[in-house]
Amino acid sequence: xxxxxxxxxxxxxxxxxxxxxxxxxxxxxxxxxxxxxxxxxxxxxxxxxxxxxxxxxxxxxxxxxxxxxxxxxxxxxxxxxxxxxxxxxxxxxxxxxxxxxxxxxxxxxxxxxxxxxxxxxxxxxxxxxxxxxxxxxxxxxxxxxxxxxxxxxxxxxxxxxxxxxxxxxxxxxxxxxxxxxxxxxxxxxxxxxxxxxxxxxxxxxxxxxxxxxxxxxxxxxxxxxxxxxxxxxxxxxxxxxxxxxxxxxxxxxxxxxxxxxxxxxxxxxxxxxxxxxxxxxxxxxxxxxxxxxxxxxxxxxxxxxxxxxxxxxxxxxxxxxxxxxxxxxxxxxxxxxxxxxxxxxxxxxxxxxxxxxxxxxxxxxxxxxxxxxxxxxxxxxxxxxxxxxxxxxx
Numbered sequence: 001x002x003x004x005x006x007x008x009x010x011x012x013x014x015x016x017x018x019x020x021x022x023x024x025x026x027x028x029x030x031x032x033x034x035x036x037x038x039x040x041x042x043x044x045x046x047x048x049x050x051x052x053x054x055x056x057x058x059x060x061x062x063x064x065x066x067x068x069x070x071x072x073x074x075x076x077x078x079x080x081x082x083x084x085x086x087x088x089x090x091x092x093x094x095x096x097x098x099x100x101x102x103x104x105x106x107x108x109x110x111x112x113x114x115x116x117x118x119x120x121x122x123x124x125x126x127x128x129x130x131x132x133x134x135x136x137x138x139x140x141x142x143x144x145x146x147x148x149x150x151x152x153x154x155x156x157x158x159x160x161x162x163x164x165x166x167x168x169x170x171x172x173x174x175x176x177x178x179x180x181x182x183x184x185x186x187x188x189x190x191x192x193x194x195x196x197x198x199x200x201x202x203x204x205x206x207x208x209x210x211x212x213x214x215x216x217x218x219x220x221x222x223x224x225x226x227x228x229x230x231x232x233x234x235x236x237x238x239x240x241x242x243x244x245x246x247x248x249x250x251x252x253x254x255x256x257x258x259x260x261x262x263x264x265x266x267x268x269x270x271x272x273x274x275x276x277x278x279x280x281x282x283x284x285x286x287x288x289x290x291x292x293x294x295x296x297x298x299x300x301x302x303x304x305x306x307x308x309x310x311x312x313x314x315x316x317x318x319x320x321x322x323x324x325x326x327x328x329x330x331x332x333x334x335x336x337x338x339x340x341x342x343x344x345x346x347x348x349x350x351x352x353x354x355x356x357x358x359x360x361x362x363x364x365x366x367x368x369x370x371x372x373x374x375x376x377x378x379x380x381x382x383x384x385x386x387x388x389x390x391x392x393x394x
Contacts, residue, residue, distance in 0.1 A: 014332025024285035043295035046382040052293035085246035101221035108187035235272030243303035289362035294381035325385030339391035
């Protein structure tokens, strides 16, 4: 008979989170790049999430804004691009080609096909028209170095053409050609988002020509992405990985097999996977608290979250589309939520159950650490949740 599968209980999974997600104070990182490498991907649909997620994990968070901006816009050690589930993320530049080949290329193919379909429906626009518009846009962008969509529209009048999407439905929206064209070029890795318009919390960006990326075989890239993800999030199930990547289950299974992922038992009776040999018992980190932002990569790392989040609290913490709001953590569990009070910007929180003095002191310390680098910045999550909305009105 073969050796029995290693059982990794929920408590051990939570210990792994404290260390591998750089949340326990002794596991925090000295640099933005180190945090990004540890987490693989930082959700960037809400621009503030990137800064808040990094700041929670830095040894010294006081210079978080300047450090993240340096990495994104000056040294370009981080790349903002579409990735898993057609979602905007920030990745370490070293893994960007892996994401592009494993995931974003398929997104780009669909994006272009849908774009051409809408152009044809509008009449007078075809693939040749789009190709010429793209050439003119890329030429204008190269000449400017960095530009907004409005600036590019002044250089390339075709970009100002309007298209109606989802006509006749409740989701009907009118957009300029520039919106869809730049997004398409972005998913193809031909342009990239630069500095935002306004402060670091803004989600409106300038655009620039993207540096070329090496082309990788899709299967190899998928295996490599799974290797990175399991190092951070293992143990996890096939369903977790399918949800996180947005791939077909057959692609998930091929990638797991290609890297020789090791099956382990989980406390709920399901099968999880870890990297080969990654079955040593996780050490116990010092007690830790964290205030994590909406869409934080830890809270969004797995589809099945019962081992760190009581299902009874999901309705308070998630919006209707499954986006999680700001959360309060203690030793690997979500124990509440937080927000900035609308009246004065003070960080306030609600805990789902009474907690002891140690927990309350740790949360207070984390709130103070966050406030110290936020300064006067106000953060309103892009996706509002019931608890976050209530807390802002305290």
